[in-house]
Structures are given as structure tokens and as C-alpha cells.
Amino acid sequence: MAVTMNDVARAAGVSLKTVSNVLNDYEFIRPATKQRVQDAIAELGYEANLTARSLRSGKTSMLGLVFSDLSAPYYAELASRLMKAASRHGYRVLVEQSGADASVELSALHGTFRQLTDGLLFTPLVVDADAIAARAGTKPLVMLGEHIIDPRFDLVTMKNEEAAAALTTHLLQAGRRRIAVIGANAGESTGTAGLRMNGYRKALEQAGVPFDAGLVAPAQWRRDTGAAAVAGLMASGVQFDAVFGLNDVLALGAMHELLIRGVNVPGDVAVAGFDDIDEARFASPSLTTISPGMDEIAERSISLLLDRIGGRETSGQGVHVESGFELKIRESAP
Amino acid sequence: MAVTMNDVARAAGVSLKTVSNVLNDYEFIRPATKQRVQDAIAELGYEANLTARSLRSGKTSMLGLVFSDLSAPYYAELASRLMKAASRHGYRVLVEQSGADASVELSALHGTFRQLTDGLLFTPLVVDADAIAARAGTKPLVMLGEHIIDPRFDLVTMKNEEAAAALTTHLLQAGRRRIAVIGANAGESTGTAGLRMNGYRKALEQAGVPFDAGLVAPAQWRRDTGAAAVAGLMASGVQFDAVFGLNDVLALGAMHELLIRGVNVPGDVAVAGFDDIDEARFASPSLTTISPGMDEIAERSISLLLDRIGGRETSGQGVHVESGFELKIRESAP
DNA sequence: CTGAAAGCGCTTACAG
DNA sequence: CTGAAAGCGCTTACAG
Numbered sequence: 001m002a003v004t005m006n007d008v009a010r011a012a013g014v015s016l017k018t019v020s021n022v023l024n025d026y027e028f029i030r031p032a033t034k035q036r037v038q039d040a041i042a043e044l045g046y047e048a049n050l051t052a053r054s055l056r057s058g059k060t061s062m063l064g065l066v067f068s069d070l071s072a073p074y075y076a077e078l079a080s081r082l083m084k085a086a087s088r089h090g091y092r093v094l095v096e097q098s099g100a101d102a103s104v105e106l107s108a109l110h111g112t113f114r115q116l117t118d119g120l121l122f123t124p125l126v127v128d129a130d131a132i133a134a135r136a137g138t139k140p141l142v143m144l145g146e147h148i149i150d151p152r153f154d155l156v157t158m159k160n161e162e163a164a165a166a167l168t169t170h171l172l173q174a175g176r177r178r179i180a181v182i183g184a185n186a187g188e189s190t191g192t193a194g195l196r197m198n199g200y201r202k203a204l205e206q207a208g209v210p211f212d213a214g215l216v217a218p219a220q221w222r223r224d225t226g227a228a229a230v231a232g233l234m235a236s237g238v239q240f241d242a243v244f245g246l247n248d249v250l251a252l253g254a255m256h257e258l259l260i261r262g263v264n265v266p267g268d269v270a271v272a273g274f275d276d277i278d279e280a281r282f283a284s285p286s287l288t289t290i291s292p293g294m295d296e297i298a299e300r301s302i303s304l305l306l307d308r309i310g311g312r313e314t315s316g317q318g319v320h321v322e323s324g325f326e327l328k329i330r331e332s333a334p
Numbered sequence: 335m336a337v338t339m340n341d342v343a344r345a346a347g348v349s350l351k352t353v354s355n356v357l358n359d360y361e362f363i364r365p366a367t368k369q370r371v372q373d374a375i376a377e378l379g380y381e382a383n384l385t386a387r388s389l390r391s392g393k394t395s396m397l398g399l400v401f402s403d404l405s406a407p408y409y410a411e412l413a414s415r416l417m418k419a420a421s422r423h424g425y426r427v428l429v430e431q432s433g434a435d436a437s438v439e440l441s442a443l444h445g446t447f448r449q450l451t452d453g454l455l456f457t458p459l460v461v462d463a464d465a466i467a468a469r470a471g472t473k474p475l476v477m478l479g480e481h482i483i484d485p486r487f488d489l490v491t492m493k494n495e496e497a498a499a500a501l502t503t504h505l506l507q508a509g510r511r512r513i514a515v516i517g518a519n520a521g522e523s524t525g526t527a528g529l530r531m532n533g534y535r536k537a538l539e540q541a542g543v544p545f546d547a548g549l550v551a552p553a554q555w556r557r558d559t560g561a562a563a564v565a566g567l568m569a570s571g572v573q574f575d576a577v578f579g580l581n582d583v584l585a586l587g588a589m590h591e592l593l594i595r596g597v598n599v600p601g602d603v604a605v606a607g608f609d610d611i612d613e614a615r616f617a618s619p620s621l622t623t624i625s626p627g628m629d630e631i632a633e634r635s636i637s638l639l640l641d642r643i644g645g646r647e648t649s650g651q652g653v654h655v656e657s658g659f660e661l662k663i664r665e666s667a668p
Numbered sequence: 669c670t671g672a673a674a675g676c677g678c679t680t681a682c683a684g
Numbered sequence: 685c686t687g688a689a690a691g692c693g694c695t696t697a698c699a700g
Contacts, residue, residue: 004677005678016687020679028686029686030685033686047445049676050449050678051676052678054692057678060385070404070413071413073613095427115383116384252613252616256617259618282557285593350695351670354695358695360669383692383694390694
């Protein structure tokens with residue numbers, strides 16, 4: 001068996017409570033006592049049993065993170081940063097992939113996964129606010145992303161609409177007039193895709209360029225679907241001089257398809273994305289995109305969640321945090 | 335408070351043990367009793383407390399996964415698959431990023447992280463076999479990758495040497511004679527880089543092409559360092575007609591640098607990588623690489639670890655599993 | 669087939 | 685400042 005607090009107490013000649021006091025940095029311990037306990041801990045190689053501590057205290061020092069798929073670069077890069085930020089505060093992150101499946105998203109809100117964590121960072125893709133509110137329980141919950149923007153929930157997001165407008169304006173200023181959009185969800189005006197579409201439309205409007213629904217191609221947010229969407233557009237004879245992928249992998253897939261078909265990028269068609277994943281910088285041509293400030297998002301998400309857990313944030317309403325963004329102009333759309 | 339087993343027992347009019355029996359699929363329960371318990375569980379919305387179960391049973395139903403950085407595409411794609419495979423067996427995966435830091439790698443072997451998990455999938459990058467053996471403890475441990483190949487440890491890996499040789503031979507057969515290698519570790523002949531280098535050298539030898547140390551550029555395995563390595567090679571006037579990146583992100587970074595400098599790929603210089611991350615297929619030009627069979631690696635890693643945990647694998651020696659590979663010939667090196 | 673009891677390793681009022 | 689005791693919610697021999 002592993003060394004327990006009891007063993008330490010015996011070795012140091014003190015009671016269990018005193019060992020616990022030392023472990024939990026209780027203030028009023030005689031220095032000599034503290035030293036004896038610490039010596040015993042070092043000598044025996046004692047390591048606290050987190051499971052026992054959790055059972056008793058109800059705290060696990062773990063945070064839950066739910067999104068659709070860890071193999072998507074944006075989520076992988078975000079998860080990596082979230083873990084590092086959490087680690088600086090003594091927390092681990094337990095990841096759950098929902099696969100954009102409603103039942104998985106809902107079950108992440110309770111049951112084992114919820115028990116195992118002190119708070120949840122949640123990027124729902126399909127369930128709605130009411131369903132979440134009905135099952136969210138009492139532990140802190142912070143929404144990541146923009147599927148749900150609701151005063152009942154804390155939320156960390158970025159200026160999607162503004163950023164998409166800035167990107168579109170950049171394309172317009174470069175003389176592009178027929179900007180295809182890939183990755184839209186038909187008729188949606190909320191959610192990440194919807195907000196970015198709003199930005200696109202506002203920029204067009206401001207420039208006096210009419211919106212053409214024929215330029216909008218729905219697609220799941222992957223490389224292969226981005227490529228297929230461009231292929232579909234070309235097959236149906238739609239003319240365009242730019243492609244705005246609603247995220248980077250869509251744009252990268254689209255660019256691949258264009259290049260394969262001998263279309264010059266950016267000569268014939270400019271391509272732009274959204275997310276600024278590491279790959280965007282090293283694509284050929286490198287990808288013009290929006291950097292959402294992932295470091296800031298990670299840092300502030302963890303801070304907000306830990307403030308809720310620690311009771312330092314007590315607002316009854318949801319707190320909404322919005323990170324800044326930066327337009328990264330690269331070769332694919334100078 | 336949450337609903338406990340006690341509440342269920344009371345509602346069903348049975349003892350705690352009977353509820354536990356139902357929960358753990360104990361065989362000999364009277365159907366009527368079982369039904370009553372299940373009804374009570376459903377009615378009360380009871381959910382087992384995993385922490386309490388863990389404390390008592392010593393099992394956590396979590397697996398540990400340690401590698402350097404989740405934002406590296408290979409690790410992200412592998413982690414995603416490992417989680418899915420683990421999930422099919424009722425396990426979760428807790429990820430720890432070591433940042434290739436020796437002290438983090440070592441501390442993942444014991445302490446909280448180890449307690450929290452029933453077994454460990456470990457990709458060490460810097461610590462050696464003896465250091466691991468000294469601290470590995472008694473819980474199952476499966477090595478992933480080839481930094482350590484030691485009969486004391488279970489290991490899941492792939493035919494690195496053979497695959498690198500096959501790739502090099504492909505380049506040679508296409509007429510390339512000066513194949514630069516990016517990502518080597520000076521003088522190393524074990525570990526992933528070392529094994530792939532061995533394969534490269536064997537293929538050269540077999541083709542009667544002399545090895546030229548001037549063509550070997552050390553680099554960490556990232557895009558930016560791959561780009562910098564190629565830039566360094568060109569700056570020092572080394573001539574080459576192909577680049578073998580020891581993994582895909584190195585190759586992709588290298589390709590980016592070549593294209594920026596107006597080098598035609600594959601016309602002037604062929605480029606090949608290793609890993610077959612999703613991005614390789616959609617790069618422009620698409621990347622010739624080795625597919626290590628990530629699905630197979632994920633599936634077999636989880637199987638082996640769970641067999642150890644369940645006591646179904648009892649070999650005293652380490653079990654070594656080697657997955658197959660496939661050469662993916664694409665545009666960057668036809 | 670089912671029940672009563674002990675105990676996993678901690679934390680936390682409650683005393684002193 | 686420190687100790688003795690209860691208890692978090694389970695599982696597991698041990699009886700019967």
C-alpha cells in the first residue's frame with residue numbers, strides 16, 4: 001500500500017489533523033511541528049491521495065472541457081493552451097469529445113464527467129440553451145464560443161461579426177467583388193457561422209456590393225468538406241474572385257481544391273480563413289485569416305471558471321468576456 | 335446533495351449490497367429484485383459516485399496519456415483516436431503535456447496523475463529507461479513511440495526504419511540523389527529520429543548512394559523549425575534535390591520555405607514527410623508521406639493497456655506491438 | 669440470493 | 685495551536 005497520512009502522523013508523532021493542517025497550509029502551526037511533519041512527509045515519500053480528498057471535500061482539482069473533436073486544429077491548439085493555463089493554477093483538464101452529438105453534449109452536463117470536475121468549459125454545437133439550463137446543475141459552467149449566447153450563462157467568445165466584417169472589407173478593398181463563403185449553415189444568424197455570416201453581409205452592404213445567396217456554400221468545418229464545397233461551386237458554374245472559409249481548415253481545403261484545378265491563388269481567387277491556426281502561417285500560399293487571440297481566450301476562460309469555482313465571481317447574471325482579434329494579411333489574400 | 339446508493343436502497347426496500355450487486359452486474363440476483371432496484375435508480379435519477387467507487391476499489395476508469403504537446407497535429411490526432419477507443423471500453427483519457435521536460439515526464443509516473451489513472455500511455459522524449467523503471471510503480475505502463483525500446487516495458491510502435499527506408503527508396507527511384515534530411519538529432523541512432531535516419535541510410539546504401547552528413551539538418555519537430563532548417567541549408571550553399579522531413583510538420587515547414595524562395599516542388603526539389611496527418615493530404619502540393627496506421631496504433635495501445643489492467647496479459651517481459659505502415663505517394667514527391 | 673459491517677484516505681466541525 | 689471522532693459514498697469479504 002501507499003503511504004498514508006496516518007503513517008506520516010505516526011512518524012511525526014502528531015495527530016492526523018496536524019498533518020492535514022500542514023498539507024493545507026493552515027496558518028497557525030508551530031514551526032517546529034510543521035518541520036517535523038514535513039520531514040516525515042519527505043522521508044516517507046508521502047503523496048496525498050486525491051481521490052480521498054475529493055470524496056471528502058467535494059473538490060477534484062479537475063476542469064472539464066467539452067467540444068466536438070480534438071483532432072480539429074483549432075480545438076487542439078486551444079485545449080493545449082487551456083491545459084497550460086489550468087496547470088498554472090493547480091488544475092488539470094479532462095477532455096470530452098462530443099462529436100457534435102446531442103446526447104453526448106447533454107450527458108457531459110451531469111453524471112460521471114461532471115462529478116469528476118469542479119467546473120466545465122463547454123462548447124456545445126447542437127443542444128440549445130434551455131436544454132442546458134435544465135441540466136446544468138449547480139457546478140460552474142462557462143460557455144466557450146458562440147453557439148449559445150444567453151444571459152443565464154457565463155461566456156467567453158470573440159468579436160466574430162466585427163472580425164468577419166474586417167476580413168471581408170479587406171477582400172473588398174483589394175478589389176474582390178464576388179466573395180464565396182464556405183461553411184455557412186443555411187438560414188442561421190446565430191452561432192459561430194451565423195455571426196461570421198452577419199459580418200460578411202454587413203461589410204458587403206457597407207461597400208454597396210449586393211449579397212448573392214448563390215455564393216454561399218454550406219459545409220461542415222473540415223478540410224475535405226471545404227474542398228468539396230469549392231468543387232461544388234465550380235461545378236455549378238458560379239463565378240467568384242475570392243473565397244472566405246468560415247474557419248481555417250475550410251479555407252485550406254478550399255485552397256487545395258482551387259490549386260489542384262489550376263486556379264491561381266491569389267491571382268484569380270483570393271482565399272481567407274478564420275482562426276489563425278499554426279498551419280495558416282505555413283500553408284502555401286500562406287493564409288490570410290483572423291487571429292482570435294487564443295492565448296487571451298484560454299487565459300480568460302480559465303480565470304473566469306476558477307473565479308466561479310472559488311466564489312470570487314458572484315454575478316447572478318452570466319459574465320460575458322470578449323477577446324480581441326487581429327487581421328493577419330498573408331499571401332493568399334494580400 | 336446528490337442521490338446516493340443509500341437512497342436507492344431505501345426506495346427499493348433492499349440493502350446497500352443489493353444495489354451494489356445490480357450496479358455491478360452481479361449474476362445471481364432475483365429478477366424481481368433487480369427490477370425494483372432499477373426502477374428506483376431510474377425514478378431517483380441516481381448516478382454512481384465515481385470518486386467513492388475509486389477510493390474503495392482502487393480503480394478510476396481513467397487512463398493517463400503523456401506526450402510533449404497536444405497542439406502538435408500528430409499527437410492531437412492520436413489523442414482523439416485513443417480517447418474514442420478508450421471510450422468504447424468505458425474508460426476516459428486524462429492528458430498530460432510534458433513539454434519535453436524531464437521533470438514533468440518523471441512526475442507523470444507517480445503522484446496525483448498516476449493515482450488518478452489505472453494505467454499509463456507514455457511517450458517520453460527525454461528521460462531514459464532506467465529512470466522510468468525506477469519510478470514506474472506497479473500500475474500498468476505502455477510506451478508509445480520509440481524513444482525507449484526496452485524489454486522491461488510494453489511498447490506500441492511502428493516500423494520506423496523500414497518505413498523511412500521505403501520512403502527514401504521511393505525518392506531514389508524517382509531519380510533524387512541528394513536527399514536532405516530535416517529533424518535529426520546529432521549522432522542518435524535510437525529514438526524515433528534515429529530509427530528513421532537508419533532507414534534513410536540503409537536505403538542510400540542499398541542504392542549505392544553515398545551518405546553525406548552535410549545534408550542532415552537537426553531541428554525540433556515543428557513547422558517553423560522545419561522552415562528554418564531548409565533556410566539554413568540553402569544559406570550554406572548545400573545542393574539538394576529532395577527533402578525528407580522526419581515528420582510531416584517539418585516537411586510542411588520546409589516546403590513552405592522552398593516555395594517562398596521560388597523553388598519548384600517537386601520540379602526542383604521533392605518533399606516528403608512522415609505521419610500522414612490530415613493536413614498532408616490537403617497541402618499544396620499534397621505531401622508524400624508515410625501513414626503509420628494511427629487507427630491501428632490507437633486500438634492496439636488501448637487493448638494492450640486494458641489487458642494489463644485486467645490481468646489478461648500476463649507476460650513478464652514487455653510485449654512489443656508493431657503496427658503496419660503505408661507509403662502515400664502524393665504531388666510533393668511523385 | 670441478500671444483509672450488516674468494516675474500511676478506502678482524507679477533511680472538517682467540535683473540543684480543549 | 686492540536687487531538688479524537690465522524691463521515692464523504694462506495695465495495696467487499698463474511699455470514700446466513
